[in-house]
Amino acid sequence: MDNILKQFDSPILTSIRDPLAVIDRNFRVLWANRARAAIHQLNRDDVIGRICYQVFFRRKAPCEDCVAQAVFESGRSHIKESWLDFPDGSRKWGEVRTYPVYGENRKIDAALTIIIDITEKKLKLERQKRYAEYLSRSLMVLTQEKNRVLSDGGHFDATFGLTDREIEVLRLVTEGFTNNEISEQLSISPHTAKSHVIHIFNKLGVDDRTQAAVLATRHKLI
Secondary structure, three states: OHHHHOOOOOOOHHHOOOOOEEEEEEOOOEEEOOHHHHHHOOOOOOOOEEEEHHHHHHHOOOOOOOOHHHHHHHOEEEEEEEEOOOOOOOOEEEEEEEEEEEEEHOEEEEEEEEEEHHHHHHHHHHHHHHHHHHHHHHHHHHHHHOOOEEEEOEOOOOOOOOOHHHHHHHHHHOOOHHHHHHHHHHHOHHHHHHHHHHHHHHOOOOOHHHHHHHHHHHHOOO
């Protein structure tokens, strides 16, 4: 194993900021950088030499989908997505890439894992999914009615003078989207999104997003 560990004395490897660890066939952490220890709220010295599933995940047995074991069994690199909950209640997603580390006689003696943070990517996909669901529901509503009500035998405009764009923004407000998320979904600046929301509040005569959502639902504006 000394030959393996010498490979990781390089300043280039120690300077890598992405969480990195080397696990042997007995699931012992041979080497880890500070970033890998930090995501588990540990110091580097607390990690090296310990059993990975015990020190990282506080388990008594290897993980069912252990990436290191997958490399040992297949002899090939392995990629999977995983998440980790933090004490502050946040959840971080990572793409765990694992590669075989060869020792003498081209035998796989260890597995190198590096974690690429994909939290923002996952959040963006979730926002896109919510937006797609919103569009689907909106399409169903628009095919059933045109956001108008009949009064005194004629057509009465029940849109409070909202423009088509403002109605679109109002739908997103009702769905719980923030101004920044609205700007991203509609490809407009955050300032423009904020201005639309203010104009909507003024036209509806409301003070906050909850009141706007209630009024929009009551008058079938969305």
